[in-house]
Amino acid sequence: MVDEDALLARLTARQCWDAETLRGPATERLASNENVELPRGLAHQGRYALRLLNLFDGDLGRLRAAALRCRELAQEEDSHRQAMWMRATDLCEQAVARVTTRAGADPDHQQSYVHRLMHPEPDPAEELAYRVVWVATLPAPHNLFRASCMTPLSTAQRWARQARPTRTPRSCCRYHAVDWHRASRGARRLLRQARRGAGPVEEVYRRARALAARAGWDTAQREAALSLLSPAEGIIVSPEDSPARWFLLNGQHRTQALLEAGVRRTVVLRAP
Numbered sequence: 001m002v003d004e005d006a007l008l009a010r011l012t013a014r015q016c017w018d019a020e021t022l023r024g025p026a027t028e029r030l031a032s033n034e035n036v037e038l039p040r041g042l043a044h045q046g047r048y049a050l051r052l053l054n055l056f057d058g059d060l061g062r063l064r065a066a067a068l069r070c071r072e073l074a075q076e077e078d079s080h081r082q083a084m085w086m087r088a089t090d091l092c093e094q095a096v097a098r099v100t101t102r103a104g105a106d107p108d109h110q111q112s113y114v115h116r117l118m119h120p121e122p123d124p125a126e127e128l129a130y131r132v133v134w135v136a137t138l139p140a141p142h143n144l145f146r147a148s149c150m151t152p153l154s155t156a157q158r159w160a161r162q163a164r165p166t167r168t169p170r171s172c173c174r175y176h177a178v179d180w181h182r183a184s185r186g187a188r189r190l191l192r193q194a195r196r197g198a199g200p201v202e203e204v205y206r207r208a209r210a211l212a213a214r215a216g217w218d219t220a221q222r223e224a225a226l227s228l229l230s231p232a233e234g235i236i237v238s239p240e241d242s243p244a245r246w247f248l249l250n251g252q253h254r255t256q257a258l259l260e261a262g263v264r265r266t267v268v269l270r271a272p
């Protein structure tokens with residue numbers, strides 16, 4: 001049973017990865033909720049974590065066991081296959097965390113919260129919302145499995161980076177290849193302009209994309225700035241058990257790159 005669950009988690013991790021990396025119409029199809037029948041307005045990883053919750057009938061015990069099994073299997077694999085098992089582990093853990101951070105340890109609360117997550121009432125206050133934030137105060141990335149060049153920073157290191165920002169792109173990975181100072185500035189500017197029309201995040205993002213196409217930027221700068229604004233790919237933060245604490249639902253690696261570069265302010269999306 002636990003092996004079947006681990007495989008199910010890995011399959012979901014694979015779909016999540018495909019949705020992030022495929023280009024063209026396939027991305028649209030995979031990223032849309034036609035493929036993942038879940039509440040709209042959550043980013044890739046968060047949405048696939050919810051999908052797992054659904055596939056496992058909201059059974060947190062099964063999810064925990066699957067996370068452990070995936071982690072074990074990761075140890076037995078080469079580095080590429082290991083990454084997929086680790087992503088499966090991460091999705092299982094995120095699915096559990098989505099419930100326990102809000103509902104606590106009481107199984108009844110957990111079940112009613114799972115039901116609410118799976119069958120949300122339409123509520124404008126539950127939609128994603130853009131926030132301009134101080135990068136140094138963002139939640140710590142908890143899973144940097146895609147880039148071996150990244151190691152978590154201590155609080156002191158975060159502030160040291162703020163005091164001595166770096167702008168030179170590096171060639172080690174696609175996250176370090178970006179000038180995040182420029183990308184964040186671009187994203188904030190696009191947001192300011194695109195917000196002049198009202199509407200939900202998806203509409204603001206559509207206008208931002210049109211504005212970016214006319215901004216005269218190179219492809220790398222445009223893509224990096226838009227990656228911060230995209231409701232499907234942006235850095236998504238969600239409140240944990242108290243409003244002062246936050247949890248990164250999406251954008252772990254970009255958050256790390258922003259912290260390392262000492263970027264002051266950037267745009268994130270706040271999830272319900």
Ligand SMILES: [Zn+2]
Binds near residue numbers: 150173176
């Ligand atoms: Zn790197």
